[in-house]
Amino acid sequence: MKSFQNKVAAITGAASGMGRTLAVELARRGCHLALSDVNEAELVKTAELASQHGVKVTVKKVNVADRDAVFAWANEAAREHGQVNLVFNNAGVALTANVEDVKITDFEWIMGINFWGVVHGTQAFLPHLKASGDGHVINTSSLFGLMAVPTQGSYNASKFAVRGYTEALRMELEMEGACVSATCVHPGGIATNIAMAGKIDASVTAKTGVSEADHKRAANKLINVTTAESAALQILKAVENNERRVLVGPDARFLDKMVRLLGSAYQVLVMRQVRKMNQARSHRAAAATR
Numbered sequence: 001m002k003s004f005q006n007k008v009a010a011i012t013g014a015a016s017g018m019g020r021t022l023a024v025e026l027a028r029r030g031c032h033l034a035l036s037d038v039n040e041a042e043l044v045k046t047a048e049l050a051s052q053h054g055v056k057v058t059v060k061k062v063n064v065a066d067r068d069a070v071f072a073w074a075n076e077a078a079r080e081h082g083q084v085n086l087v088f089n090n091a092g093v094a095l096t097a098n099v100e101d102v103k104i105t106d107f108e109w110i111m112g113i114n115f116w117g118v119v120h121g122t123q124a125f126l127p128h129l130k131a132s133g134d135g136h137v138i139n140t141s142s143l144f145g146l147m148a149v150p151t152q153g154s155y156n157a158s159k160f161a162v163r164g165y166t167e168a169l170r171m172e173l174e175m176e177g178a179c180v181s182a183t184c185v186h187p188g189g190i191a192t193n194i195a196m197a198g199k200i201d202a203s204v205t206a207k208t209g210v211s212e213a214d215h216k217r218a219a220n221k222l223i224n225v226t227t228a229e230s231a232a233l234q235i236l237k238a239v240e241n242n243e244r245r246v247l248v249g250p251d252a253r254f255l256d257k258m259v260r261l262l263g264s265a266y267q268v269l270v271m272r273q274v275r276k277m278n279q280a281r282s283h284r285a286a287a288a289t290r
Contacts, residue, residue: 001085001086001134001136001181001239001240001242002240003029004026004029004030004031004086004236005029005030005031006030006031006032007031007032007085007086007134008031008032008033008034008077008081008082008083008084008085008086008132009022009023009026009031009032009033009034009084009085009086009087009088010033010034010035010036010073010074010077010084010086010087010088010121010125011023011026011033011034011035011036011087011088011090012036012037012062012064012087012088012089012090012091012117012121013036013037013064013090013091013092014033014035014036014037014043014046014059014090015037015038015039015040015041015042015043015045015046016037016039016042016046017190017228018090018140018187018190018228018231018232018235019035019037019046019088019090019091020042020046020049020228021228021229021231021232022088022090022232022235022236023035023046023047023049023050023057024046024049024050024053024232025229025232025233025236026050026236027049027050027051027052027053027055027057028053029236030053030055031055031086032055032056032057032081033047033050033055033056033057033058034057034058034059034060034073034077034080034081034084035047035050035057035058035059035060036059036060036061036062036064036073036091037061037062037091038061038062038063040059040061043059043061044059046059047059056081058077058080058081060073060076060077063113064089064091064113064116064117064118064120064121065109065112065113065116065117065120066120067116067120070117070120070121070124071120071123071124073124074087074121074124074125074128075124077128078128078131083128083131083132084125084128084129084132084135085129085132085134085135085136086129086135086136086137086138086239087121087122087125087129087136087137087138088138088140089117089118089121089122089137089138089139089140090138090140091113091117092113092114092117092140092142093109093110093113093114093199094110094155094199095107095109095110095154095155095199095200096151096152096155096199096200096204097151097153097154097199097200097203097204098150098151098153098203098204099153099154100203101203101204102153102154106154106199107154107157109199110154110155110158111154111157111158111161113158114155114158114159114161114162115157115158115161115162115165118139118140118162118165118166119165122137122139122165122169125137126180129180130178130179130180132179133179134179135179135180135181136180136181136182136183136239136242137166137169137180137181137182137183138182138183138185138235138239139162139165139166139169139182139183139184139185140162140185140187141159141160141162141163141166141184141185141186142155142159142162142186142187143186143187143188143189143247143249143251143252143255143256144156144159145159145160145162145163145184145186146163146186146252146255146256146259147255147256147259147266147270148267148270149270149274150270150271150274151204151274162184163184163186166182166183166184167184167244167245169182170182170183170184170244181242182244183235183238183239183242183243183244183245183246184244184245184246185235185238185245185246185248186245186246186247186248186252186256187226187231187248187249187252188225188226188247188248188249188250188251188252188253188255189225189226189249189251190225190226190227190228190231190248190249225249225250225251226248226249226250226251230249231248231249234246234248234249235248
């Protein structure tokens with residue numbers, strides 16, 4: 001897809017972060033929008049920002065874990081806009097929990113949004129993308145869909161799943177000779193609210209001695225590498241170039257190379273770094289209580 005002018009894009013998780021910046025940048029390029037999120041108030045703000053560029057924008061409160069709701073939204077978007085050319089399955093949440101201790105309800109929650117949300121969005125919109133004659137599926141995985149990190153097993157599982165699903169989808173579309181393609185997005189640390197809005201299991205704070213608030217602040221600082229605006233530009237460039245995947249940010253590109261170079265041995269380096277970080281957090285927490 002060489003131009004977004006007069007195309008129609010559906011975006012999940014459009015109320016903030018990369019979803020919002022993708023919406024505004026696409027609108028700036030003349031692309032009409034069907035936006036969804038569970039946060040209606042912020043979703044309306046995104047729509048207001050995008051509408052300033054003279055494109056048609058529709059909004060819908062949708063929980064991407066709800067398959068029926070996603071399919072209903074896809075059909076509604078196609079009716080309201082006449083067509084849909086792109087779907088950005090961008091909605092995502094974070095969960096920090098040890099594999100042994102993670103609550104099954106939390107595991108189901110993150111998989112429902114991060115993975116099943118991608119499946120629902122892909123299957124719901126794919127017929128409309130094919131009908132448009134020029135379509136693209138953009139699924140958001142993560143740097144953590146390329147490498148694993150302690151306490152991120154549930155998040156890793158959801159994002160590794162998105163990666164495998166999207167890579168298989170891309171091959172199937174090519175073998176079919178379809179007029180639709182697919183790109184898997186692997187963001188590194190993007191300055192969004194995902195860390196602060198995420199869940200942290202009590203077992204993690206108990207084992208590390210670091211409070212939930214301190215964990216979130218540290219995680220938020222750690223991911224503040226690439227702006228959401230820059231991430232949107234990198235993603236759209238990858239779509240224009242029909243890339244199979246896009247590594248967003250210098251940390252994603254560096255760590256991807258490390259994993260491919262070291263193979264499974266990368267895990268030893270990750271464990272060392274995590275131990276150092278946990279020790280530093282524990283020292284800071286202890287000092288704060290003196």
